[in-house]
Amino acid sequence: MMNLAKLICALLLLAFCENTFAQADDHWESYIASYEKGLGITLLNMSLKEKAPVKDQGFVLITGVTFSDCKDGLPTPEMVETLQSIDDALARQVSFLGKTTFAGSWTHNCERLLYFYLQDSMDVRFSLQTFYKDNYPAFKHYINIRHDPEWEGYLKFLYPNEIILEQLNVSKVLLQLAEAGDKRDKERPVDYSFFFPDGKNRSTFIEQMKQEGFRVADQPKKVASKDRPGLVTISKPALPDASTISGMIIYLRKKAAGLGGEYKGWETVPVKN
Template identity: 30%
Template structure:
């Protein structure tokens, strides 16, 4: 079974319950664990004339051990985001551009027109509604939108990146920190048995094992081989593995059709 080709607007994963047509969510490894980022890609081509970045954050009430909000935390985050946006809309013209979740902390990122009075309003809001949690309010001049491009915008957004991130995001959002080694299975297809055998002989030298060999006569690439190897699935590591397998499969005129892995959540 070939994986579905992703077309149109990248991949649309709701982040903290938020979903708009041009937003994407992805994860990346930082020093203390996995960070989840959501960003509005439309602004890459259509930026409003707002030259100040505002970051408002707090500690989330309810999160997994990997630092990502659990069901209770997502509800809490939604209320937090709504209250910040409601107050901000009364103060100045603004545009929400992204969200970050890291180590049980959540941050909403805006670009705003005027900064006068914003810090006082945000401090008041957070002190009143979230008195028992740390509050973060950062305001900075940013005419070139450096924060948007350096901290929020994805490093690439190819089809392979989107596919990898869809799987990783689902695992992280369920509590997986991606650090535990597990069997990672890959699907590959070839036009004939000779090409498939050639590929198998090469990947065995890289410690991959064959899970199954099948022939699916209704496919253009009927000779399937499923392979697996035990490894961690941090974003950069899995991206390197899939890039390598893509290259090796194409060398034998085959088709690489993606990967999958079991979910592991630490108690």
């Protein structure tokens, strides 16, 4: 579990990144994940998922600096302001290279790397080497330019996998509960809803879930009715933890899919006493 100091540091870092690069029509998300050498923070423009890959931007530039003021691989609060300044200057420098798209960033192991997609790679390395030498000679810099027409750097590395994506969605709901005064250390029923076009498969799913300790919270009598087509809601007590709930959603989704079912959502209520 991340301690409070590291969490505050991570949130500070993400806050300035969004202010620096966000556009009005962008949808930015950030997440923290564990890697071989420790925790890493990823910030990315989720809106690019619908556009990627952009055909005339087939080169990815991965560049940034190594910073010394770090704790457990993440920047100290004192380092955040300096990194912001470097990011701003770096973004301006890259903008001189032609049409570019900032896709996201990764901060890990005392290194901060920004991902840009470019039209071509001509003169990019020389331009950035000069930039770092003239402006930030005290920092070790990193420059990697490669042909990436399928945008794998964004789609396969920056973009969250199924588990993390579900955790992001669950975390938003849990944040709303916390703002409503929820007691995070209290178990409460957590409901998961599914749609089955076939009544027999729905019954099979229900029986399987009962054997795993779930109860049926809602089961319309008519399958594929106009108002409530083949729905079933199962419930089981759990702590309001993003990892626990998202993991359960992924598990149940796969179980339901094996019987032709479709996951429709989850819900719970705040516990204030």
